[in-house]
Amino acid sequence: MRVSRLFGKTLREVPSDADTISHQYLIRAGMINQLTSGVYSLLPLGLRVLVKIEDIIRDEMNKAGGQEVLMPVLHPREIWQKSGREAGFGETLFHLKDRRGHDLVLGPTHEEIITDLVSRYVQSYRDLPQLLYQIQVKLRDEPRPRGGLLRVREFIMKDLYSFDVDDQGLDISYKKMKQAYINLYSRCGLPALLVDADSGAIGGKDSQEFMLVANSGEDEIIVCDKCQHAANVEKMVSVKKIIAPEDGLPMEEVATPGLTSIEQISKFLKVAPDHTLKAVLYVADGNLVMTVIRGDLEINEIKLKKALHCTELGLAGENDLSAAGIVAGFVSPVRLKTKLKIVADDSVCVGPNFVAGGNKKDTHIKNVRFQRDFTVDVIQDIAKARAGDACPECGGLLSSVRGIEVGHIFKLGTALSEKLGARFLDETGVSKPIVMGCYGIGVGRMLAAAIEQNHDDKGIIWPLPIAPYQVHICGLYMDNPKVIEATEKLYQDLQDQGIEVLFDDRLESPGVKFNDADLFGIPFRLTVSPRTLEGNNVEYKRRTEKKAQIIPLAGLVDYLKTQFNA
RNA sequence: CGGGGUGUAGCGCAGUUGGCUAGCGCGCAGCGUUUGGGACGCUGAGGUCGGAAGUUCAAAUCUUCUCACCCCGACCA
Structure with missing residues (x-):
């Protein structure tokens, strides 16, 4: 290609609405152009990179036994209602009506469609296993597109779905895919970090993410320096510092005028934060719930969401508190007058005499003890793991890096196949649901992440395998x-x-x-x-x-x- | 959705106590001189001042409404 003929123009100045490096360089190099929020055209240079990444992905999928298909973007709404996932996607789903007034949805992912497809062709265990994939556009009305190609509303995704007769079969498919992913990232010149992940809205059991380490990454990854165990903070088990137990002392009210934060309380009463209790109120699916955690720790909202089995979770506002007759700043599970569901982190059930809120203005209580002075409804790990904590696997030291999620693999199990009636007859003639897995790669995001990871102050430094x-x-x-x-x-x-x-x-x-x-x-x-x-x-x-x-x-x-x- | 910000030429910006023909830099076109890390001169093209309504002799500038985009938070590849 001759630069004199190349479609697209380089820019000397940084476009004003781009402040992510990859976004700036992609625009300045004339590789992408924005149409509207979260929607971009790929220009010749950008497209060449995308196609190269796709080719490597395709090759690895084929080598792993995958067969390529192409499914529609236009989905009948009924299939999403049938699978029960319409609510889960909520506003993220693009809806439209056709001329006959039929409700349609623009595909945000294709589990429903592929499951329906497979159910029409698979009848017997002899038809399994199957690995089917496509490289195709996905449409999601993201709450907030950002960072150029890093987070968009219309994007190219490689999605592969595995279909097996049982869990052992799924394990094999999952392993194949994991290996194929490792291969493909390395072939692209973008070695990815494999981390344990929360399975999120899609659900399922095991789930791992592939992360490209970059400072601009949206995700925090906790890695062990010793055993290499890595997990998304959302998922990482928190190993808490053990606090020596103390003999029980009687509760004692203390005046703490205007002191509402753990920091203030611990300074004022001369107790360490790990000798205090923090209570935080959330609204979960419309209901007020209280969480309790040791003062030195933070709540992990993803874990909390799981503990509560809820879909909507947010911090409670002032109004929620006053409506429930709760005094902000002095909240506590002790002497609580309002009846609330209480979820506690396992850090509160052992240890010392804690300082907790008094549930009335300007008051805290010393020598609070779990069970003697308060009880809770749920107790489990809902704390955020942090750099400096011990590794739950080997006890090594955890550190934290930022990463961009460029791939995600899940073991789905049979939830969807049961709902959508994707079943097969086994050797003994018994009808069973097909066991599924799904495996996604954001191709455009990979392109952007490659730049985030490989650039200097003059521009992009493409790895050879994906260079335009x-x-x-x-x-x-x-x-x-x-x-x-x-x-x-x-x-x-x-x-x-x-x-x-x-x-x-x-x-x-x-x-x-x-x-x-x-x-x-x-x-x-x-x-x-x-x-x-x-x-x-x-x-x-x-x-x-x-x-x-x-x-x-x-x-x-x-x-x-x-x-x-x- | 909550909070913050921005809309003026293809891009980056100035002009906003209402007042002349709306400017500057880059880029673009023509001519000439140059050129090993974003050269220079001359000439020129390019504007619904995001949109609508209003106030006024007069609106980019004031008022109201509205739209779009960006950033920070809850979501995901």
Whole structure:
């Protein structure tokens, strides 16, 4: 491709509404263009990267035994009602009506459709297992699109679904996919971190995410430095510091005027935060609930949601509290007049005499003890794991990194197949629901994440396997006949060898060309000028390196090929 | 949905105590001189000042309504 003909234009200035690095560079390099919030066009350069990622994914899916299909984006609403997941997706689902007034939905994912499809063709255990996938657009009315391609409303996803006769079969499919994912990220030059995850709205049992480590990542990952155990904070089990038990003392009210935070209380009463109780009120599916946790810990809302089996969870507001007759700032499970469901973290049931709120203004209570002074309805781990905690697997030290979720694999089980009637007859003639798994990759997000992970202050640094082109020819002084001749020949020769090349044939100043080359981020740059031509040389520079070197034109192709494989 | 912010030329911005023909930089077109890390001169094209209604002799500027986009929070690939 010649830069003079390339559709898209580079920008010198950072677009005002882009503050994520990948977003800025994608726009500045002319790789994407925004149509409306969370909806983008891919321009030729951007699309080439996307297609390369897709090709690698496709190859790994096929190798793992997957068969490619293509399902519709337009779904009848009934199928979502039948599966019971319409409510779960809620507002995220795009709805529309056809001319006959039939309700349709734009597919946010395809479990329903594939399950329906499979149910029509699979009757016997002999038809199983199956691995079916597609690479296709998904539509989700996200509450908040952000960061360019990182979080959008219309996106390309590779989704594979596995169908097995039993859990053992599912385990095999799951393992195959996990390996295929590991392979494909590494083949893209984007090694991903495998972390335990919460299965979220889709539900199911085991679930793991593939994360690209990047500072701009939305997710926090907790990793053990010793055994490499890693999990999304949402999921990581919290190993709490053990507090030595103390003999019980009688409860004692203390005046704590205006002191509402754990920090203030612990300073004022000279007790460590881990000797206090924190009570936080939430509204879960419309009902007020109280959580209790040791003062030095934080509530993990995902775990809490699970403990409550609720779909909507939010912090209670002032109005919710006063309506229930609860005094904000001095909330506590002790001497609580209002009848509330109470969920406690397991940190509160052992240990010392705690300081807790008094449930009246400007009052706290000392020497509070679990069971003697208060009881709860649910007790389990609802605490957020933190860097510095001990690893639940090996006791090693946990640390925290940020990551971008670029893949997610789930064991779904039989919930959906039962609802949608996807069943088979086993060897003994018994009808059983098919055991399912699902495996997704956000392709566009991967593209953006690749930039988040691989860039410098001049532009993108594409890993070779997904770079839009492999080689970038910079012809300097393109009005010089010798340069024209040499670059045209080089351009042709490289292409004849099957090398993908972007040829900057514009009559621009060297500075403009070098800056654009850095912005595009193509891995190998060849500069040709009257100066290099004097010795029949070209200047060779890798995007990852600062310094260039002069190498002879003769044998250049072979040299490049060795560098590709290095 | 709650909170914060922004809409003026393709991009980045100024102009907003109401007042002349709405400016500047980049980019774009033409000509010339240049050019190894975003050159320079001259000439030129390009604007529903997000939209609607209102106030006024006069609105980018004031009022009301409205739309869009971005950022921070609850969700996900």
